[in-house]
Amino acid sequence: MAKSIHETLTYPGTTVDAVAALAIDPEFRAAVASYQHAIRSSLAVSPAPGGNDVTFEYAHGTERVPSFAKKLVGEEIPIVQHEAWRGHAADVLITIPGKPGDMKGSITLAQNGDDVVQTVDLTVKVGIPLIGGKIEDLIAGLLAKAARAENRVGVKWLAGDRNA
Template sequence: MAKSIHETLIYPDTNVETVAALAADPAFRSAVAAYQHALRSDLTVAPTADGRKIRFEYAHGTERVPSFAKKLAGDEIPIIQEETWHGDKADVLITIPGKPGDMRGTITLEQRGADVAQVVDLTVKVGIPLVGGKIEDLIAGLLTKAARAENKVGLKWLAGEWQA
């Protein structure tokens, strides 16, 4: 089984280059992690021949995770999000070290008039018999909330209104 995520987030009155720069900004990614109550976070950015590779590592506590998933996760959930950007599109791989499954897909930035649409398309796969579907649903919900949280912080960040 697999669960698909399709989310379109809007950044009004800006351009693709400005929104793309957020992904590689350590201060912005740190603010997003803090907004989501991450226990810790780290961002590395490396240039590639035709873009850049971003590795965003963060960890969440499990206090708000259902008990069936908490048994599998332990005390915290470390997450590694790798984005390989080529212009206005990124290939995305999200993994939880030591756990079966992954989240793969793309992030695309599109100029739509004066606004930028960030289109997130991911597929969640968890290879655990019996409970894999439940965990896929849980992870899909968490990733959707995370994308919306990043957008919320991004809107305030671009407007110069973000306060840590």
């Protein structure tokens, strides 16, 4: 079984190049992690043919995680998000090191008049019998919230507010 996430987010009054540049900006990614109350984060960017390969690593505490899941993840949830940006689209692979399952999908950016529309499509798969579906739902919800949080910080960031 798998859980799908589809988020359509808008960045008003900007360009796809400006939004795409956020993916490789260490200060922006640190601001997103801080906004989401991550306990640590790092960003690595490597040039690749036609774009960049990005690895965004961050960790969340488990104080808001249901008890059935807390037993599986421990004291923190480390997340490794690999993005292969080629032009204005990225293939995405998100893993939680040492845990079964992954999140795969894509991010696309498109100009729509004066705005940029970002589409995030991910599929969450967790290979744990009996409770895998519950964990997929939990992770899907967290990833959807993370995408919306990144959008909120990005809109402010592009408007010049670096204190998001």
